[in-house]
Amino acid sequence: MKHKDNYLFDNPKNVQRLLRVFYFCCAVLVGLELVVHRHTEHAWEGLFGFYPLYGFVGCVVLVVVAKWMRVLLMRPEDYYQASTDDADKDNANQRAVDVEQGRAQP
Amino acid sequence: MILIPPFIAFFVAAALVLLLRGWPRALLTILVPLVSLANLWGTPAGEYATVSLMQFELVFFSVDRLSLLFGYLFHVAAMIAVIYSLHVRDTLQQAASLLYAGSALGAVFAGDLLTLFIFWELLALTSVFLVWARRSAASYGAGLRYLIMHILSGLLLLVGIVIYSRTDPSLTLGPIGLESGAAGWLMFIAFGIKCAFPFFHSWLTDAYPESTPTGTVFLSAFTTKVAVYALARTFPGTELLVYIGAAMACFPIFYAVIENDLRRVLAYSLINQLGFMVVGIGIGTALAINGAVAHAFNDVIFKGLLFMSMGAVLHVTGKINGSELGGLYKTMPKTTVLCIIGAASISAFPLFSGFVSKSMVMSAALQNGYDWVWLILLFASAGVFHHAGIKIPYFAFFAHDSGIRAQEPPRNMLLAMTIAAALCLLVGIYPQALYQLLPYEVAYTPYDTTHVLTQLQLLFFSALAFVWLNLRRLYPPELPSVNLDVDWFYRRLFPSAGSRIGGGILRLDSRLRAAARSGASSLVDAVSSHHKPEGLLARNWLTGSMVAGVVLLLGFYLLLGFAL
Numbered sequence: 001m002k003h004k005d006n007y008l009f010d011n012p013k014n015v016q017r018l019l020r021v022f023y024f025c026c027a028v029l030v031g032l033e034l035v036v037h038r039h040t041e042h043a044w045e046g047l048f049g050f051y052p053l054y055g056f057v058g059c060v061v062l063v064v065v066a067k068w069m070r071v072l073l074m075r076p077e078d079y080y081q082a083s084t085d086d087a088d089k090d091n092a093n094q095r096a097v098d099v100e101q102g103r104a105q106p
Numbered sequence: 107m108i109l110i111p112p113f114i115a116f117f118v119a120a121a122l123v124l125l126l127r128g129w130p131r132a133l134l135t136i137l138v139p140l141v142s143l144a145n146l147w148g149t150p151a152g153e154y155a156t157v158s159l160m161q162f163e164l165v166f167f168s169v170d171r172l173s174l175l176f177g178y179l180f181h182v183a184a185m186i187a188v189i190y191s192l193h194v195r196d197t198l199q200q201a202a203s204l205l206y207a208g209s210a211l212g213a214v215f216a217g218d219l220l221t222l223f224i225f226w227e228l229l230a231l232t233s234v235f236l237v238w239a240r241r242s243a244a245s246y247g248a249g250l251r252y253l254i255m256h257i258l259s260g261l262l263l264l265v266g267i268v269i270y271s272r273t274d275p276s277l278t279l280g281p282i283g284l285e286s287g288a289a290g291w292l293m294f295i296a297f298g299i300k301c302a303f304p305f306f307h308s309w310l311t312d313a314y315p316e317s318t319p320t321g322t323v324f325l326s327a328f329t330t331k332v333a334v335y336a337l338a339r340t341f342p343g344t345e346l347l348v349y350i351g352a353a354m355a356c357f358p359i360f361y362a363v364i365e366n367d368l369r370r371v372l373a374y375s376l377i378n379q380l381g382f383m384v385v386g387i388g389i390g391t392a393l394a395i396n397g398a399v400a401h402a403f404n405d406v407i408f409k410g411l412l413f414m415s416m417g418a419v420l421h422v423t424g425k426i427n428g429s430e431l432g433g434l435y436k437t438m439p440k441t442t443v444l445c446i447i448g449a450a451s452i453s454a455f456p457l458f459s460g461f462v463s464k465s466m467v468m469s470a471a472l473q474n475g476y477d478w479v480w481l482i483l484l485f486a487s488a489g490v491f492h493h494a495g496i497k498i499p500y501f502a503f504f505a506h507d508s509g510i511r512a513q514e515p516p517r518n519m520l521l522a523m524t525i526a527a528a529l530c531l532l533v534g535i536y537p538q539a540l541y542q543l544l545p546y547e548v549a550y551t552p553y554d555t556t557h558v559l560t561q562l563q564l565l566f567f568s569a570l571a572f573v574w575l576n577l578r579r580l581y582p583p584e585l586p587s588v589n590l591d592v593d594w595f596y597r598r599l600f601p602s603a604g605s606r607i608g609g610g611i612l613r614l615d616s617r618l619r620a621a622a623r624s625g626a627s628s629l630v631d632a633v634s635s636h637h638k639p640e641g642l643l644a645r646n647w648l649t650g651s652m653v654a655g656v657v658l659l660l661g662f663y664l665l666l667g668f669a670l
Contacts, residue, residue, distance in 0.1 A: 007436045009504065019573065026570055029563045038556040041472050042480070051563040058488045059571035066363035067582045073590040074364070080588065080597055 026052075107145055109154045111167040111215055112177060113225070115142045116184075116208025120201045135188045135200060139207070143181035149174065153217050162277065165217025171545040175399060176214040176335050178543065180207060182529070183327035183406050190414055190522035191320035202235035203324045210328035214335050219267045219277040222336065226263055226300075229329055230256030236321035237313045245316040251596070252313035255306070256329075259299035266292030282340040294341060301333035301384065302377045304353050308593035310377060311361075315369040315426075319417030322369060326376060326413050327406045334383045334402050343390025348471075351388055352482045355381025359489035361591065366427045366584050368498055369416050372409065375452065375494040378486055379405045385483065386467040389474050392546035397466025400540055404451065404459040404533060411448035411526035412498060415441055418515035418523070419502055425510070428497075428584035433507035438514050442503040444523040451530040453495035453565060454487060459530040461561065462537035462552040469550070488568040495565075496572050501584055 009015055030052055040046040119138040123131055151174075155167040169177075184207040194200065209232050213225035230253060237249035270289035271277055284290045299306045314325050341347060358374035358381075365371045379401070386398025418441050419434065420426045435442040447458070454460035464487065471480040514520060533540045541548040575581040636642045 007433075009435075010507075022566075022569070022573070026566050029559070029566055032559055033563070036555055036559055038559065040556070041469070042477065044481075045560070051560045052567040054484060055488045055564040055567035056571045058485045059492050059568045060575065062359060062485075062489050062492060063363060063571070063575055063581060066360045067580075069360055070364050070582060070587075070589075074585070075588045075590060077586045077588055 107149065109149070109167065111155050111212065112142050112146055112181070113166075113208040113212035113215070115145075116204050116211065120204035120208065123201045123204060124197060131200070132192050135192075135204065136185070138204070139181045139185040139188060143178065143185070146174070146177055146181065156217075159220075161275070162220055163218065164221045166212070166221055167215050168217025168279070169215065171543070172335070172338065172399065173214050175403065175543050175545065176331065177211060179331070179403050179406055180210050180214065180328065183207075183410060184324075186407075186410060186414075186522050186526050187320070187323045187327060189525070190323055190417070190519055192518040193516045194318075194320055196239060198235060199239045199318065199321060202232050202239070203321070206232040206236065206324055206328060210332050213332045216279060218279055219270065222279060223260065223263050223267060226296075226332075227257075227260045229300075229332060230260060233325055233329060236324055237317045239321050240316055240318050242316070248313040248316040251593070252309045255299060255309040259296045262292045262299070263296035266290070266296060279339055281342060284341070284344055284346065294344075297333050297336045297340070298350075300329055301337060302330060302354070302380055303350055303384075304357060305592050307354075307358075307377050308591050311358075311370055311373040311591060312593050314373045314376075315367050319421045323410055323413050323417060326372075326409050330376065330380055331402050331406060334380065334387070334398065337384065338387050338395060338398060342387055342395060344388055347384050347388025348476060348479055349388075351381045351384030351386075352479045353381070354378065354384055355486035356482050356489075359486060359493055361589060362489075362493035363497070364582055364589055366429055366587055368426050368428055368431070368502055369413065369420070371428075371493060371498060372412050372416060375490055376405075376409055378490055378494075379409065379452070381486065382464055382467050382483065385471060385476075385479060389467075389470050389476070391470055391474065393466055393473070393550060394470035396541075396544045396546050396548055396550070397463055397470055400463035400466060400544055401460075403540060404463045404530070407526050407529045407533075408448045408451035408459060411444065411523055411530065412452065412494065414519065414523045414526065415445035415448060416498070416502065418519050419512075421519070422512040422515050423510050427586060428501035428505075429586050431502045431508050431510070432505040433503070434510060434512060435503040436507075437511045438503070440514055440520055441523070442499065444520070444527050445499050445503065447527040447530055449495045449499050451534065453491035454561060455534075455565060456553070456558045456561060457531070457534045459533040459540075461534055462540070465552055465557060465561070466550055484564070488564055491565050491568045492572060496569060 009018075030049060033048065038046070044050055115138055119134055122134055126134060149169050151170045153165050153168045155165070157164045157166065184204075187203065187207075191199070191203065206229065209225045209228035213222055213229060216222040216225060234249050234253045234256075237245055237252055239245075266289045267277065269292065270282070270286065273286065273289070282290050282293060284294060295306075299309075302310045310330070314322050317325055337347065355378050358377040362371045362374040362378070365374060383398040383402050383405070386394040386401065388394075416426065419431065419438075422438070423431065423434070425431055451458040451460045454464045468480055468483050468487075471483060537552055541550070572581070634641075637644050
């Protein structure tokens with residue numbers, strides 16, 4: 001493309017800047033927990049850093065499990081189209097064999 | 107104010123769409139939801155438009171706070187979706203979408219079960235044309251499967267109603283509960299199919315992404331929300347719903363993470379959001395029902411907005427797979443911003459609409475002692491941000507540069523998205539606007555320091571997980587693929603098992619025939635061997651031996667004569 005480096009995130013520095021602001025926000029949010037008095041409804045909620053930890057660990061677990069699911073569940077894109085074709089092909093082949101062996105009318 | 111059921115206006119408009127062309131048609135399709143909404147606004151509670159049919163009393167326009175809220179919602183959704191699809195030159199789609207919106211309105215204002223059933227079936231029959239409107243082989247198949255599931259749901263509902271009519275002949279639409287036995291269970295499953303309960307959900311993820319860019323926006327708004335409405339009417343406080351809802355909130359997010367078709371990701375996250383509503387209905391307290399209904403309202407708007415932004419991407423690029431997109435923010439900044447507003451709303455960021463409704467359900471779960479369900483919902487909230495909040499905008503508009511330099515979508519699409527985004531912000535910033543329409547009095551304040559802080563912590567650290575996984579290259583890349591889901595059973599297992607069994611029967615049949623044929627031919631051979639020349643029965647016989655035979659026979663008779 002002609003307009004290289006013209007767009008905001010084509011410059012890696014901008015990405016770095018964004019990430020740094022983001023890390024800072026994360027740190028501030030955890031820090032605020034020390035300052036702000038939280039009224040919690042549940043014992044677990046009251047633990048220090050419960051929400052940040054739960055969010056982070058939850059998402060990592062989510063992604064790890066999803067990646068593992070891929071091993072089990074992922075199929076090529078034309079899986080369902082291929083399946084019907086295969087079924088048709090199977091039937092056609094079987095029929096050809098039958099005809100050959102005189103079990104069916106051609 | 108004219109007291110006619112709103113669906114009539116939509117049905118008449120759909121008929122007129124067939125006659126009109128060009129701007130009169132466009133004007134009509136915009137005016138119908140607008141005028142109808144203005145007419146509906148503030149209709150006093152009561153039952154109108156009752157028709158006697160045999161011994162049944164059909165109530166077509168039953169108004170209370172719950173049905174009125176869904177009525178408003180469907181009008182707003184129809185208006186946004188109509189504006190979004192103004193550029194479409196397809197009479198079939200435009201007529202079908204008005205009929206579909208009308209059917210949804212008919213269903214929420216139905217005062218009795220029979221009327222509900224009529225519109226329940228109409229919803230299926232009208233919406234399937236929006237799937238087929240894509241006019242591809244994939245959409246044809248998906249539409250057929252969609253139709254079969256929904257007709258099945260309608261049949262179960264009908265049988266349930268017939269059984270139910272023996273205990274309650276009035277068929278009033280009210281709390282039924284699972285205690286009412288078979289009738290209750292049949293209706294529960296019928297609603298469950300339309301509400302995408304686990305194992306009944308794959309019609310949704312199968313058909314919605316196969317529809318047209320505009321059709322999906324209509325589809326995402328109505329069918330499932332009518333089911334939520336029906337459940338809220340008939341099964342509030344059914345504990346089973348809490349666990350079903352928790353499962354619905356949880357399992358689709360795993361699929362959403364690995365799905366490549368971005369509209370299918372949204373379809374999974376639609377089930378995830380329905381999970382929150384179903385939990386709310388299952389808890390059944392005033393706060394929980396309010397939360398479920400409020401979340402249904404918000405979900406239609408923000409999920410519509412997300413589907414619209416992805417529809418816009420599909421419309422201008424012709425691609426929707428995450429693996430083929432990326433870097434679109436460069437030439438589509440407006441769509442990007444609108445999509446991010448939708449993503450922030452579904453993720454329940456403070457000041458966006460999801461924040462003020464999702465937490466009502468979670469609060470209710472904690473108050474009623476469903477600690478584990480609350481934890482699951484919290485996980486689902488983090489997960490929804492992960493896959494819908496980050497993944498959708500990231501892979502479509504940022505990520506690696508796909509080299510596509512598509513222009514912004516048509517102005518009507520941008521306008522519709524802007525209206526939806528404005529509503530997301532309006533409800534997020536001024537939740538009272540929505541709260542005052544809810545079925546019960548609301549004594550809930552979403553904006554307190556604890557809630558804002560904890561929610562922000564949860565979301566920022568979910569995002570941190572995404573950033574970390576991405577930088578460490580642990581995040582699963584978008585791959586062109588199909589992920590097996592429940593639909594595998596009826597798309598792969600049953601057909602192949604069926605063709606195996608059918609093939610087996612055919613082979614057995616041809617073997618039996620061959621055996622019978624060879625048996626018959628050996629019989630014929632045996633018979634003919636006796637009759638051919640030199641055969642036993644075709645030989646020449648001597649006259650003498652014949653006479654000897656006759657003498658033997660006569661001798662035998664003689665013996666018999668003496669013996670007897």
